[in-house]
Amino acid sequence: xxxxxxxxxxxxxxxxxxxxxxxxxxxxxxxxxxxxxxxxxxxxxxxxxxxxxxxxxxxxxxxxxxxxxxxxxxxxxxxxxxxxxxxxxxxxxxxxxxxxxxxxxxxxxxxxxxxxxxxxxxxxxxxxxxxxxxxxxxxxxxxxxxxxxxxxxxxxxxxxxxxxxxxxxxxxxxxxxxxxxxxxxxxxxxxxxxxxxxxxxxxxxxxxxxxxxxxxxxxxxxxxxxxxxxxxxxxxxxxxxxxxxxxxxxxxxxxxxxxxxxxxxxxxxxxxxxxxxxxxxxxxxxxxxxxxxxxxxxxxxxxxxxxxxxxxxxxxxxxxxxxxxxxxxxxx
Numbered sequence: 001x002x003x004x005x006x007x008x009x010x011x012x013x014x015x016x017x018x019x020x021x022x023x024x025x026x027x028x029x030x031x032x033x034x035x036x037x038x039x040x041x042x043x044x045x046x047x048x049x050x051x052x053x054x055x056x057x058x059x060x061x062x063x064x065x066x067x068x069x070x071x072x073x074x075x076x077x078x079x080x081x082x083x084x085x086x087x088x089x090x091x092x093x094x095x096x097x098x099x100x101x102x103x104x105x106x107x108x109x110x111x112x113x114x115x116x117x118x119x120x121x122x123x124x125x126x127x128x129x130x131x132x133x134x135x136x137x138x139x140x141x142x143x144x145x146x147x148x149x150x151x152x153x154x155x156x157x158x159x160x161x162x163x164x165x166x167x168x169x170x171x172x173x174x175x176x177x178x179x180x181x182x183x184x185x186x187x188x189x190x191x192x193x194x195x196x197x198x199x200x201x202x203x204x205x206x207x208x209x210x211x212x213x214x215x216x217x218x219x220x221x222x223x224x225x226x227x228x229x230x231x232x233x234x235x236x237x238x239x240x241x242x243x244x245x246x247x248x249x250x251x252x253x254x255x256x257x258x259x260x261x262x263x264x265x266x267x268x269x270x271x272x273x274x275x276x277x278x279x280x281x282x283x284x285x286x287x288x289x290x291x292x293x294x295x296x297x298x299x300x301x302x303x304x305x306x307x308x309x310x311x312x313x314x315x316x317x318x319x320x321x322x323x324x325x326x327x328x329x330x331x332x
Contacts (some may be wrong), residue, residue: 025268026280043297057179062241063285067263069233071281077273078134085145087253090238095158095248112235120231124224149250158248168243190278206273
């Protein structure tokens with residue numbers, strides 16, 4: 001290529017890079033988070049200290065884990081409402097049944113994973129094999145779990161063992177928050193899973209279930225495992241929430257029902273399935289959590305928090321639609 005041709009092609013290369021960036025939901029939400037973090041750091045001088053960063057991770061991780069699971073189901077073009085019930089049931093059981101000490105930590109982890117896996121397996125069986133609608137199936141399991149949570153603890157109370165609280169909200173030797181390590185492990189797990197046959201199948205099923213089946217993708221198994229893994233993430237979200245709040249509440253999962261889907265949308269995962277990813281959903285959750293802190297530091301009443309979150313979600317959905325059009329234009 002001649003020098004003149006290279007020069008004339010440069011703007012198109014730059015435009016292509018811009019197009020790719022605009023079409024990447026994870027990049028978009030990362031930019032929004034960085035802007036909010038700068039604003040927060042300016043208003044709160046201790047925001048980027050060791051304790052401030054630990055606080056950011058601790059507060060964001062419960063919703064991030066929930067969004068990671070919910071985003072996985074959305075990738076298969078499903079909707080999982082059971083998150084509220086699983087989070088609540090895990091929370092009240094950890095606050096009422098787990099003893100203190102290392103054994104209690106193991107028991108709490110077992111409760112979180114066990115409840116999430118059981119509920120996720122039920123959801124997956126109903127959706128993938130019985131072929132019920134995902135909204136109806138997961139709404140039913142949410143109601144059942146919420147009812148059991150009320151039977152266990154009919155009002156806020158209980159006490160989460162110190163070993164669980166400090167074990168999950170503290171820092172490792174140095175200044176690395178335990179919550180940050182958990183988030184990194186989840187990200188690495190997702191990066192590994194999406195390269196497996198099952199991970200490829202998740203995107204294929206979400207994009208076009210019939211075409212995926214014709215291509216030999218085991219659609220039922222892909223969906224079933226997606227709901228199972230999502231349930232485990234919900235249980236872990238309930239465990240982390242228990243550590244952050246140090247108490248139990250049968251209504252603890254209610255806010256997650258809407259915030260999870262808001263985080264998924266903000267993170268660039270398309271509700272039509274087949275586009276997005278777990279990392280974007282987790283960043284979306286972190287962005288919503290940081291937005292609350294920014295509004296609080298600005299002296300804005302908590303009554304307006306939902307309004308701002310709704311506006312951010314609308315903008316995210318609009319940006320997601322623009323990203324889809326950009327991606328379609330690139331394919332053409």
